[in-house]
Amino acid sequence: DAGVIQSPRHEVTEMGQEVTLRCKPISGHNSLFWYRQTMMRGLELLIYFNNNVPIDDSGMPEDRFSAKMPNASFSTLKIQPSEPRDSAVYFCASSQQDAQETQYFGPGTRLLVL
């Protein structure tokens, strides 16, 4: 398996633009997680899906952030409109069964909002 795949790997955009981050989980995994990592706050969970259904989105910072999982092999995290404080590395992770299992992380998307 290729592991968790994220795209793009790097994104530079201007404030106010829409940003869409993409994730393909490991085949057979039915839990998917979006995290954000910054120097100040470390790694924080944004949202967690199980069987394509959002289970916990309490970490989503505000209404500008939205996430979808239309099927078992694809998820998106969208920021609209983007702001400079959204600059961070965004990780997607997947695991088997549920949140109790080991999570496998993608390489991350490094986002810079100017």
Add this chain to the structure above:
Amino acid sequence: KQEVTQIPAALSVPEGENLVLNCSFTDSAIYNLQWFRQDPGKGLTSLLLIQSSQREQTSGRLNASLDKSSGRSTLYIAASQPGDSATYLCAVRQGNLIFGKGTKLSVKP
């Protein structure tokens, strides 16, 4: 609210040295604890997972211990190598994973 702390934030050691990384957490009601490794510009790789009922886990030169009652875990790395240089994060599972900010390890040849 669960808080996970890792001390020190950075550590530099000569090659061959044995070392210990520390992790503490404020709420002992956890399902498990994991240690991850993160290389620059990369994602996280799970190293060891200790269930709340376990005391330790070993993988090669790595040994992780868990003392749930005192809210502490250690990651022991034996005979360190330059390839061990990375940031090591611990995370506790309490519902979701809650991460510490990591210890950046540098092993000098």
